[in-house]
Amino acid sequence: MKDKISKSISEKKIVEVPLETISSIDVNPRKGGLVLENVEALVASGDFPEIHLGLFDGDLIVVDGYHRLAATHKLERDKINAFIIEYKTMTELKKQAFVSNVNHGIKLSQLDIALNIYEFYIEAIKTKTSAKLKDVIKEYQVQERTGRQLFYWALFNRSILENKSIDMSGLTRYEDYNKLLIWKNENIADISEEFKIFFKEFYEKYDKLPTTNRRAAIDLHMEGKEFFEEEKKQQEHVDEINQKDREAAFLDKDEIGEDEIDRQGISGGATGAITSGENPNKVMENLDEEYSGEINQDREVKPKKEKKESISNTIMDIHQKSAAIKMHTIKGHIAWSKDDYETLQSIIDNLSETVSQIDSSSFYGDKI
Known part of the structure; x- marks a missing residue:
């Protein structure tokens, strides 16, 4: 048998190898073991290519062909065709076993x-x-x-x-x-x-946590901070700013009628009243320009009218753009970067928070 092995190695020829001479050393890269369906298919055909044996430290070790060897045992044969290569290290032998299977036959999982x-x-x-x-x-x-x-x-x-x-x-x-x-x-x-x-x-x-938040938790931890504590602080800060903005910009709706706008007292002599035939939007725009400077200088100044604006056009624009992004992504037309993904996630978070803050009882137009 030694002569056959030497000849196979030197002349790179296929030889018949007795199963009893093959080592039980297992370097099969399939950690889950054999795929039984593959073994059964080989048994059914009864005919399959030679296996690859590695000679290392006097042992013949299966490099590629574990399913074929198992099928040979099932067929009760005592020999199998093989070609033999000598390896100087076990690392090289294991490497070849992996490379032979990573993209060949039933690919590795x-x-x-x-x-x-x-x-x-x-x-x-x-x-x-x-x-x-x-x-x-x-x-x-x-x-x-x-x-x-x-x-x-x-x-x-x-x-x-x-x-x-x-x-x-x-x-x-x-x-x-x-x-x-x-x-x-x-x-x-x-x-x-x-x-x-x-x-x-x-x-x-x-x-x-969502990916963006989990990454933030990692970065904050390395700065000696805790994600949920920082999130709470941020939310408290946002709530404080929102509260100040509400106090500075709006009056309670119960104080005046919805259609009356009175800026009198904020700037001497300006009435702010909308007369018949005037464009309400234009009047509001002029008043905003006139008083914006004074309101920004003194946050305690409170106008006497709650001013709300429609964002229907903005919402429609967001809807159309997001629909276009979705369609192009599905078709594979967009090259996404990591920054794009994280920015999009931030937009989603902001919109989600916005939706949670909307008071559905105050919808104008058709009631829902």
């Missing part, structure tokens, strides 16, 4: 890629502390951004949170959480217990 990239990088920085994640991802033939997101998913879920989650949604959040690792100056290959305790608490408190 996101979970498989995440766990493998994590293992490869941890092994790399233990050997060479200056090893860069992007270089490892490129070496293992995974798209860089995808590989980075999957790596951080595995790092936080398996090493830090220590859970067995297979939920691969919301991958970008784990890149955001990496800022905390950098801030705490943690060694990725040896995360401290102190950080694990801290992060579990942080995760439980903030992970379910």
Whole structure:
């Protein structure tokens, strides 16, 4: 058999290999094990290509062909066709096993890629502390951004949170959480217990927040501030400003009729009354210009008439523009940036807050 192996290696020829000579060492990159449907399909056909065996330290290890080997056992055959390549290190052998399966046959799942990239990088920085994640991802033939997101998913879920989650949604959040690792100056290959305790608490408190808020919570924490406390302070500040604006700009509706406007007393001699035939909007515009300076100088001056303006045209403009953005996004015509996304999220938050502040009992026109 040794002669056959030597010949296969030197001449790159396919040889028949007895199953009993194949090592039980498992470097299968499919962390979930074999796909049984694939094994059954191979058994049904009875005919399949040779497998790839790696010779390392005297052992013949399956590099590519775990499903074919399983089918051969099921068919009760005692030999299998294979080509053999000699490897100098187990790392190189594992790398080839991963690369052979990442985009070939039944492709590796996101979970498989995440766990493998994590293992490869941890092994790399233990050997060479200056090893860069992007270089490892490129070496293992995974798209860089995808590989980075999957790596951080595995790092936080398996090493830090220590859970067995297979939920691969919301991958970008784990890149955001990496800022905390950098801030705490943690060694990725040896995360401290102190950080694990801290992060579990942080995760439980903030992970379910919308993306923009969660990122704000991370940034605020690194500044020594707490997100919910800062949010409360901001809301109190906004409420205070709104209250002052209401006190300065409006009178209680019960004091005067809705159609009467009286600015008398704010500026000597100006009546502000709307006479027949005048354009009410024009009168209001002139009065606003006349008194805006004095009102801004003294916030305690209170006009005697509540002034409200229709924003129907503005609302319609927002509606049309948002509908256009939606349609172009669906068609893939818009190149979104991170800043665009965060600005849009801020607009949505502002509109949502505005809607919650509207008093439906004060609608003008048709009653709802």
